[in-house]
Amino acid sequence: MKKLFVIIGILIAIFLGMVIYKNITNDKNITVEEIENIEKYISKIYTWKEVTNQSLPAFDNINNADDMWVWEAVKKNSEEYEMSYEQIQKKAEELFGQDFKKQFPKEGTSEFVYNQDINMYIATEVDLDLKEDTFLLNTIEKKNNQYIIEVVEYLEDYSVEGNIIIKNIDEEEIDKVSNDKTEAEIKEIVKNNLDKFTKKRVYLSQKDIIVQKIEQINN
Numbered sequence: 001m002k003k004l005f006v007i008i009g010i011l012i013a014i015f016l017g018m019v020i021y022k023n024i025t026n027d028k029n030i031t032v033e034e035i036e037n038i039e040k041y042i043s044k045i046y047t048w049k050e051v052t053n054q055s056l057p058a059f060d061n062i063n064n065a066d067d068m069w070v071w072e073a074v075k076k077n078s079e080e081y082e083m084s085y086e087q088i089q090k091k092a093e094e095l096f097g098q099d100f101k102k103q104f105p106k107e108g109t110s111e112f113v114y115n116q117d118i119n120m121y122i123a124t125e126v127d128l129d130l131k132e133d134t135f136l137l138n139t140i141e142k143k144n145n146q147y148i149i150e151v152v153e154y155l156e157d158y159s160v161e162g163n164i165i166i167k168n169i170d171e172e173e174i175d176k177v178s179n180d181k182t183e184a185e186i187k188e189i190v191k192n193n194l195d196k197f198t199k200k201r202v203y204l205s206q207k208d209i210i211v212q213k214i215e216q217i218n219n
Contacts, residue, residue, distance in 0.1 A: 030140055030147075038147055039137055041209045042202065044095065047072045048133050049169060051126055055133045055153060056200050058216045062096050070102060071111040075123050082120045088112060097210035131167070132156040136187045138194065147204040150217065152197050154190050166190065168197045 042056075049055050052069040059065040074092045083091075088104045108114035112121035138150040157165035158179070166175045166189055174196050175189050190197060199217040204210060 030142060034147075035137065035140065037209055038140065038149060038204065041204065041211075042135065042137070042149070042151065044077050045073045045211060046133065046135060047076060048126065048128060049155075050129055050131075055169075056135070056151065056202070056214060058200065058214045060213055062099060062211060063101050067102070068110070070096070071104070071109050072126075075111045078123060081123050082115075082118070083112065083123070084120060088121060097205070097208060099212075130157065130159040132158065133169075136190055138191070138199070142206065145206050146212065147206055147209070149202045149204065151200045151202050152190055152194060153200065154197050156186065170198075172196070 045056070047055050047069055052066070052072050054066070054069065057066045057069050062070075070092065071088075074088060074095060077095055078088075078091055080087065085104060085106065092102065092104065093100050104112070106114075108121055110124065112123055114120075115122050132155065134154060134156060136152050136154075138152050140150075141148050153169050154174075155167040155169060155171070157167055157173075159165070160176075162179055164177050164179050164181060164186065165173055166177065166186060167173050174193050177186065177189070201215040201217050202211060203213040203215075205212055
């Protein structure tokens with residue numbers, strides 16, 4: 001029986017790998033594991049448009065990135081509600097790498113409010129709407145020790161009961177589907193309408209999968 005479960009697990013893994021490859025145009029030497037690690041990392045730094053204005057803002061160097069987005073991404077990836085200055089700075093360096101030189105403001109930010117009584121920073125709550133900010137990986141290539149990824153941004157609007165409204169980040173409706181559609185089916189709709197969505201080019205280091213640069217791609 002255990003052997004049967006192992007075989008089923010392997011088949012599921014193969015199937016998921018085929019789905020991932022089907023939805024992404026990439027170099028043949030990029031593995032499913034690499035794609036999964038890239039998607040996992042971009043999910044970490046992908047924030048909420050209604051909070052940071054852009055879920056994935058463009059910058060030529062992480063130290064020139066928008067401050068609100070940086071500290072919101074740090075908060076998103078923090079396990080603790082109360083954090084010291086050193087914990088926040090360490091988490092930022094874990095997320096953005098050794099080249100990250102921004103210093104968290106000692107007075108606090110809208111993401112982490114300073115509590116003088118306990119000398120700690122309190123993570124603020126995020127008040128989200130019924131639109132899920134999400135993305136798909138359209139293309140991936142390896143070049144100059146980097147992964148260069150084309151990311152397509154879109155919204156899944158759940159405000160209409162029983163439906164998912166697929167929108168671009170300008171809030172324009174692209175399609176509407178029933179809420180029993182799978183994520184793979186929704187991504188396929190986005191892939192078939194690429195010219196209607198905002199796209200970003202994300203540069204990650206191959207060594208540690210850390211963001212180095214993000215560019216806006218004009219349709």
